Amino acid sequence: MAEILPPEPWTGRSDPEDGPNALRLHHRAGADGARVALLGFACDEGVRRNKGRPGAAEGPSALRAAMAGLAVPAGWPGFADLGDVGVTGSDLADGQAAMARRIAEGLVRHDRAVVLGGGHETAFASWGGLRRARAGRIGIVNIDAHLDIRNPGAEGASSGTPFAQIRAEDPEGFDYLVLGLSEEANTQALRERAAEWSVGVVADRALQSGAEPARAAVEALCARVDQVYLTLDLDVLPHAVMPAVSAPAGRGVPLHVVEALIDMVFDCAPTVPVADMVEFSPRLDPSGCAARSAALLGRRLLLGRGDSRQD
Numbered sequence: 001m002a003e004i005l006p007p008e009p010w011t012g013r014s015d016p017e018d019g020p021n022a023l024r025l026h027h028r029a030g031a032d033g034a035r036v037a038l039l040g041f042a043c044d045e046g047v048r049r050n051k052g053r054p055g056a057a058e059g060p061s062a063l064r065a066a067m068a069g070l071a072v073p074a075g076w077p078g079f080a081d082l083g084d085v086g087v088t089g090s091d092l093a094d095g096q097a098a099m100a101r102r103i104a105e106g107l108v109r110h111d112r113a114v115v116l117g118g119g120h121e122t123a124f125a126s127w128g129g130l131r132r133a134r135a136g137r138i139g140i141v142n143i144d145a146h147l148d149i150r151n152p153g154a155e156g157a158s159s160g161t162p163f164a165q166i167r168a169e170d171p172e173g174f175d176y177l178v179l180g181l182s183e184e185a186n187t188q189a190l191r192e193r194a195a196e197w198s199v200g201v202v203a204d205r206a207l208q209s210g211a212e213p214a215r216a217a218v219e220a221l222c223a224r225v226d227q228v229y230l231t232l233d234l235d236v237l238p239h240a241v242m243p244a245v246s247a248p249a250g251r252g253v254p255l256h257v258v259e260a261l262i263d264m265v266f267d268c269a270p271t272v273p274v275a276d277m278v279e280f281s282p283r284l285d286p287s288g289c290a291a292r293s294a295a296l297l298g299r300r301l302l303l304g305r306g307d308s309r310q311d
C-alpha cells in the first residue's frame, strides 16, 4: 500500500548575527517562487526483493536532516518540500505508480523534481513521473556501479530491474548511459544485455582522476534527446565514503568525480526535469558521516549544480 506523507518542518542552525547572507538549505524550504520540488520515496521493498540489506525507506528523512544545515547561495530561489510517498506493504508497483503521480503533479508547478529514495526501484517512478508530465525524448544518465537491467525474479520487479522495466515500457525511446560501472559487480549476462540494448557505459576505472572520460558519451546523449533524467545511486561512491548502501563499492568513483559528473550533466543537458538519489540506508551509517557526503550530492541536485549558478 502507498501512503502520502506530508512534509515535516525543516529546522537547523541559524546565524542571524552574520547578516542576511548566512543562509542554509533549511532557510529556503518552502520559499515562494521555488522552481525545484523535493520529494521522498520511503521504500524498502525493491531492495528486499533484490536480496539486499534493507533500510532505504529511512533514507528520505535522514537525507533531509543531513542536507538542512548546508550553506546555500543567498540568491538561490529555494525549494518546495512535497513530502514523501511511503510503501508500507509488498505492493511495489502500486507505490511506484503513486510516486510517479506525485512527481508529475510536482512538475506542473516546478521546473525540476528532486527525488530521494528508496532503493533504485525509485527510478521506475521517477521516469514514469517525467514521462507523464513532459513530452519529448528522455535520455537517462545513471551514475551507478550497477546496470540495474535484471530480469524480474520470482517476486517480480526490484531495485535491480528498473531500467529493464523502462525499456519494456518504451523500447523505441530507450536511451541509457551508465557512468561508474563496476565490471566485477555486474555479471557477464548483464553486460551482454547492456551491449545488446546499446546501453552506453563508462567504467569506474576510467573515472578515478576526473570526469572528462565521460564527456563524449554525456554530450552525445544530450545532443539526441529533449531532456535528461539524472539518477544517482550512492553505491557508486567508494565504500569508505559510502558504506550506507545495500551493496558498497569495492572500488567506487571518488566523490569529487561524482560531483563533476553531475555538473557535466547539468551543463550539457537541454533540461534536467527529474533527478533522484537512491539507496541510502541510515541504519548502515552509525557515525552519520556517510549522510554528510550524500547530503553534498543532494544539495547539488537541488541547486542544479554545485556553484551559485541559478537554473
Ligand SMILES: N=CN[C@@H](CCC(=O)O)C(=O)O
Binding pocket: 050, 051, 052, 119, 120, 146, 147, 148, 150, 159, 160, 185, 246, 247
Ligand atoms: N540496485 C541494484 N543493486 C545491485 C545490487 C548488487 C548486490 O547486491 O550485490 C544489483 O542488483 O546489481
Ligand SMILES: [Mn+2]
Binding pocket: 120, 144, 146, 148, 233
Ligand atoms: Mn542502482
Ligand SMILES: [Mn+2]
Binding pocket: 144, 145, 146, 233, 235, 236
Ligand atoms: Mn548500484
